[in-house]
Amino acid sequence: xxxxxxxxxxxxxxxxxVQFFESLFANSxxxxxxxxxxxxxxxxxxxxQALPINYLRPCLAAxxxxxxxxxxxxxxxxxxxxxxxxxxxxxxxxxxxxxETREIAPNPVELYRxxxxxxxxxxxxxxxxxxxxxxxxxxxxxxxxxKRQARAIYDLLGRxxxxxxxxxxxxxxxxxxxxKVRDGFDGPLISTALVEAGVDLDFPEVWRAVAGLDSIxxxxxxxxxxxxxxxxxxxxxxxxxxxxxxxxELQQNAEIARDILRAHAEDPLSPEAVRAYFKRxxxxxxxxxxxxxxxxxxxxxxxxxxxxxxxxxHDFRLIEEVTRPLIxxxxxxxxxxxxxxHLEYGEYPGAIARAMQRYTVSVPPRIRHELLxxxxxHVMRPEEFEDQFVVLxxxxxxxxxxxxxxxxxxxxxxxxx
Numbered sequence: 062x063x064x065x066x067x068x069x070x071x072x073x074x075x076x077x078x079v080q081f082f083e084s085l086f087a088n089s090x091x092x093x094x095x096x097x098x099x100x101x102x103x104x105x106x107x108x109x110q111a112l113p114i115n116y117l118r119p120c121l122a123a124x125x126x127x128x129x130x131x132x133x134x135x136x137x138x139x140x141x142x143x144x145x146x147x148x149x150x151x152x153x154x155x156x157x158x159x160x161e162t163r164e165i166a167p168n169p170v171e172l173y174r175x176x177x178x179x180x181x182x183x184x185x186x187x188x189x190x191x192x193x194x195x196x197x198x199x200x201x202x203x204x205x206x207x208k209r210q211a212r213a214i215y216d217l218l219g220r221x222x223x224x225x226x227x228x229x230x231x232x233x234x235x236x237x238x239x240x241k242v243r244d245g246f247d248g249p250l251i252s253t254a255l256v257e258a259g260v261d262l263d264f265p266e267v268w269r270a271v272a273g274l275d276s277i278x279x280x281x282x283x284x285x286x287x288x289x290x291x292x293x294x295x296x297x298x299x300x301x302x303x304x305x306x307x308x309x310e311l312q313q314n315a316e317i318a319r320d321i322l323r324a325h326a327e328d329p330l331s332p333e334a335v336r337a338y339f340k341r342x343x344x345x346x347x348x349x350x351x352x353x354x355x356x357x358x359x360x361x362x363x364x365x366x367x368x369x370x371x372x373x374x375h376d377f378r379l380i381e382e383v384t385r386p387l388i389x390x391x392x393x394x395x396x397x398x399x400x401x402x403h404l405e406y407g408e409y410p411g412a413i414a415r416a417m418q419r420y421t422v423s424v425p426p427r428i429r430h431e432l433l434x435x436x437x438x439h440v441m442r443p444e445e446f447e448d449q450f451v452v453l454x455x456x457x458x459x460x461x462x463x464x465x466x467x468x469x470x471x472x473x474x475x476x477x478x
Contacts, residue, residue, distance in 0.1 A: 069095040078106065079379045085123045086377035088370035101132040109137035110275040113379050114342070115352040121145055121155040122356060140282065141275040144339035151343055153350055170332055178285040179294040181330050183322040187299035192268065193217040196249040202264040203251045204280050206272055210305040212463055215251045220462055226252035230464030232419045234394035256283065263287050266295040272307055273314030274321055274338040278330055298322060317341045353377065384423035387438065390452040392459050396420045410446050417450070422465045
């Protein structure tokens with residue numbers, strides 16, 4: 062089964078978009094040995110709107126070639142269909158020809174109208190204090206663009222009056238929070254965008270800090286999800302106060318979304334608004350649809366087939382590694398006895414890493430280095446695995462409500478002492 066998973070040698074294979082596309086552009090035997098099994102298959106790309114913009118042209122080129130030369134059928138499954146066809150106005154030779162596509166869902170515009178469960182409006186600027194007062198004591202979901210703001214709003218509401226969710230919390234911790242929501246917690250949940258990725262929650266109202274329109278639609282999917290109420294769910298999109306902007310790579314998405322929200326104020330989540338958003342996004346980012354020049358290097362080879370395989374594989378990285386794993390070794394959401402034994406005696410680093418996922422948070426390298434320097438964490442089995450497994454030892458740095466926090470690493474030594 063392990064070999065079959067590595068070689069994609071089964072009728073049905075479930076993998077990530079990162080694994081799929083990076084394998085198509087790889088040059089190593091380990092990643093390429095499974096590619097023959099992709100031929101003559103049906104490829105379902107879930108959440109197709111999440112195709113990375115900076116690599117959109119090479120991703121579309123790969124999709125077109127799999128259809129043209131390898132007998133594949135590709136399904137782009139999404140609630141916010143990206144404008145990747147030539148008929149949508151995508152100005153790139155890799156745009157998918159409209160005559161080669163068809164809509165699976167019958168009459169999407171009519172389906173949208175009949176299945177409408179929420180109404181959205183652009184609320185405008187809203188400070189943390191005002192937002193906290195509006196959702197206090199109410200069953201509401203608040204989604205913001207960074208972990209600092211999520212923690213700030215949670216602290217304003219007070220422990221016990223709200224729940225908090227972010228990637229500063231281990232997977233075990235996040236599961237516990239989601240279980241409390243599903244068990245009937247009647248207050249606000251303050252979260253980062255992670256709650257938009259396939260999390261099955263239902264709130265009567267959602268407050269979303271302005272972001273890309275696709276993210277706003279995902280947030281709306283957590284509002285009146287079950288359609289049980291007699292009225293439409295309420296989605297409020299707001300401008301966060303200064304100091305809490307979207308991540309730099311999503312800044313332009315948010316700016317375009319603001320314009321679309323104003324231009325389509327009557328129904329900013331409609332298919333027409335989504336189409337207009339993606340057109341603007343791809344037109345404004347035209348030069349960045351292949352930011353690492355992958356297609357330029359492929360096209361330069363012409364018919365000679367002397368592609369710079371190693372350079373392309375090196376540069377085709379859908380996720381830039383900017384964080385490092387930190388294993389939580391303390392508290393109720395840290396490693397249990399079985400996980401600790403696996404870390405101490407496990408033979409293979411890959412198997413150990415998978416076992417640690419439940420107890421791991423991702424932190425910037427400088428934070429992890431500082432934790433090690435002041436003795437708040439230690440490296441496990443460095444002689445075998447170097448610094449792959451770093452374990453947090455200081456329980457004061459992992460809050461049982463909000464997770465790991467070390468906002469001021471330069472003061473970490475004082476805080477620990």
